Amino acid sequence: MIAPTLTTARLTLRMPQMADFPHRRDFYASDRSIWEDGPCDALLAWRYFASEVGQWPLMGFGPFSVDETATGAYLGEVGIYQPVGYPEPELGWFVVPAAEGRGIAAEASRAVMIWARKTFGWDHIDNYVDPGNTRSIALALRLGGKTINAPGADPTDMVIRHDLRALA
Amino acid sequence: MIQGLRPQLIGLPVLETERLILRAPIVSDWHAFRDYRASARTAFTGGAKEEHEAAEQFASFFGHWVLRGFGRLIAEDRATGAPLGHFGPMQWQDGAQVEMTWSLWTAAAEGRGIATEAARALHEWAFGPLGLTSARAEIHADNAASHAIARRLGGQISPDIQPRWVAQGAVYLFTGTAP
Numbered sequence: 001m002i003a004p005t006l007t008t009a010r011l012t013l014r015m016p017q018m019a020d021f022p023h024r025r026d027f028y029a030s031d032r033s034i035w036e037d038g039p040c041d042a043l044l045a046w047r048y049f050a051s052e053v054g055q056w057p058l059m060g061f062g063p064f065s066v067d068e069t070a071t072g073a074y075l076g077e078v079g080i081y082q083p084v085g086y087p088e089p090e091l092g093w094f095v096v097p098a099a100e101g102r103g104i105a106a107e108a109s110r111a112v113m114i115w116a117r118k119t120f121g122w123d124h125i126d127n128y129v130d131p132g133n134t135r136s137i138a139l140a141l142r143l144g145g146k147t148i149n150a151p152g153a154d155p156t157d158m159v160i161r162h163d164l165r166a167l168a
Numbered sequence: 169m170i171q172g173l174r175p176q177l178i179g180l181p182v183l184e185t186e187r188l189i190l191r192a193p194i195v196s197d198w199h200a201f202r203d204y205r206a207s208a209r210t211a212f213t214g215g216a217k218e219e220h221e222a223a224e225q226f227a228s229f230f231g232h233w234v235l236r237g238f239g240r241l242i243a244e245d246r247a248t249g250a251p252l253g254h255f256g257p258m259q260w261q262d263g264a265q266v267e268m269t270w271s272l273w274t275a276a277a278e279g280r281g282i283a284t285e286a287a288r289a290l291h292e293w294a295f296g297p298l299g300l301t302s303a304r305a306e307i308h309a310d311n312a313a314s315h316a317i318a319r320r321l322g323g324q325i326s327p328d329i330q331p332r333w334v335a336q337g338a339v340y341l342f343t344g345t346a347p
Contacts, residue, residue, distance in 0.1 A: 002234065018235045018262065043333070046260040047228050054230030058195060084223030 001060050003079075006111045013064035013078065013108055016053050020065045023074055023096055024049045032097070035133040055081060061089060061116070066108045068099075075099040078108035080116060080125065087151050089116075091125045091162065093139070106143055117164040127160045128152035180233070181297065183241065183289045188282065190241040190255060190289055193229045197242050197251045201226050204253075204273035212308035213271060214333070232258055238298055240269065243286040245277075252277040255290045257303060268294070268305040268342065270317065284317055291321045295344030303342045306334040318342075 003015040028038045028045035037048075055062030063079030076095035082088065091112065093105040116122055126148075127140045137158060141147075145160035152159045183190035204210070205222035217225070232239035240256030253272040259265075268290065272283050294300045305323060307314045315338070323340030331337040 016235070021235075021262075043260060047224060050231030050235060050260075051224040051227035052231065053234050054227035054232070056234060057230045058227055083220065083227065085220045 002056050003062065003064050004115070006064065006115055007069065008107050008111045010069060011075070011104065011108055011111070012067045012069045013111055014067065015056070016049075016063055016065045016077065020074055020077070021046065021049055024077070024094075027094060027096075035130045035136065036094075051083065052077075052079075052081065055079075055083075059089075061120075063092075064108070064112060066095075066104065075104050076108070078105060078112050080112065086128070086153050088126055089122075090128050090153065091116075092127070093136070105139055109139075109143055113162060113164055114167050117167040123165055124161050124163055126150070126152075126162070128154070128157040129160060130154075131156060131158050181241075181293060183293050185285050185289045187246055188252070188286055188289070189244045189246055190286060190293075191244060192233055193226070193240060193242050193254075198223075198226055200251045200273055201254075204271070209271070209273070209275070212311040212314065212334070229254070241286075241290065241293075243282070252282060253286065255283075255286045257290075257294050257298070257300065266294075266300055266303045268303050268321075270305075270314070278313075283313070284320055287317045287321060291342070291344075295342075301344065304329070305340045305342070306331040306337045307340065308334050309336045309338065 006013040025042050025045045027033050028040050028048065030039060033039050052063045059082055061080040063077045065077055066075045067073065068075050074096065076093065076099055078093045080089045081092050082090060091109060093109055095105050113125060116125055127145060129136045129140060140160040143162060145162045148159050148161045150159045180192040202219060202222045205217045205225065207216060210216050229240045236259060238257055240254045240258065242254055243252045244250065245252055255270045257266045257268055270283060270287050272278055294303060305318050307318060318340040321342060322345050323342050325338050326341050329339040331339050
C-alpha cells in the first residue's frame with residue numbers, strides 16, 4: 001500500500017520518495033523542529049522519515065509529500081500518522097520555510113481529510129499539538145478544529161478535533 | 169490497523185535456505201521485534217529501547233523498503249513460522265556505502281548456526297540479484313558471534329574507517345567474495 005495521488009487547486013499530494021529527505025533533514029537540523037522532537041542529526045532524521053513512510057505498508061495511511069503543481073517544487077508533508085503510543089490516527093503537517101504563510105498546509109490538509117473520510121469512513125481526525133506550537137494551533141483552529149479534552153501523543157498535548165462527517 | 173485493508177509490502181524477494189525463509193517484514197513480526205528490542209540482547213546494537221522507539225525502528229524497516237527498494241529481511245523458521253531475527257542491507261544516506269545488519273531476536277535461536285545460515289543467504293542475494301559490489305558492517309568489539317559471521321562472509325576489518333554508530337566497533341568491508 002502506498003499513497004494515492006491527490007490534487008487540489010495548487011497542489012499535488014503524492015507518495016514520499018528519497019529525494020524529499022533533504023527537506024526533512026534540514027527541518028530536523030533547525031530550531032523549527034522543536035515541537036517535533038527536534039532538533040536532531042541527519043541519522044535520526046532518516047529514522048523519523050523512514051518510519052513515517054513505513055506507515056503506508058504497516059497501516060494503510062501515512063504521509064503525503066506536497067508539491068506545487070505549477071512548478072513541481074516540494075513544499076512539505078501532510079498526512080496521517082499513528083506510531084505506537086498514539087491513541088488514534090493523527091493529522092500532521094510540515095511545510096518548508098518558503099511555503100509558509102500561503103495556506104499550503106491548510107489546502108493539503110483539507111484534501112487529506114476528504115481522502116481519509118472517503119477511504120476509512122472516520123467521523124473525526126485529531127491533531128496532537130504542543131501547547132507552545134502556536135502556528136500549528138492557529139492552523140488547526142482555522143481548519144475548523146475544536147479543542148477537546150482527550151489524550152494525545154504526550155500528556156501535555158493539546159488535542160484538536162476535526163469533524164469529518166460533512167466531508168464526502 | 170484498518171479493518172478490511174491488508175497493507176503489506178508486495179513483490180519482494182523471498183530467500184529460502186535449509187531451515188529458514190527470509191522475507192520482507194510483515195506486521196505480525198512486531199511483537200517478536202519489540203521483545204527483542206526491549207531485551208539485553210541489544211547490548212551491542214544500541215541498547216534496550218522503549219516500545220515507541222522500537223516501533224519507530226520497526227516502521228523504518230518498512231519505510232526503507234518503500235524508499236530504497238531493498239531493506240531488512242526477516243528470517244522465519246521454516247518449521248514453526250516464527251520470526252527469528254533480521255538480516256539485511258540498509259542505506260540511510262544517498263551515496264553512502266550499504267551496511268549489512270544482522271540480529272537474532274531470541275537466545276532460543278542461538279547455537280544452531282541459524283545466524284550464519286541466514287547471513288550467507290543475505291550475502292548471496294545482496295551481491296547477486298540485488299547487485300551490490302561492496303558493503304560494510306559495524307560490529308561492537310565484544311560481539312564475538314557477530315565478528316565470526318563477518319569473517320565467514322569474507323569480511324575484512326578496515327582499521328582506517330571510523331564506525332558511524334557503534335563507537336567501540338570495528339568496520340568490516342565485504343566485496344562479495346565469500347570463502
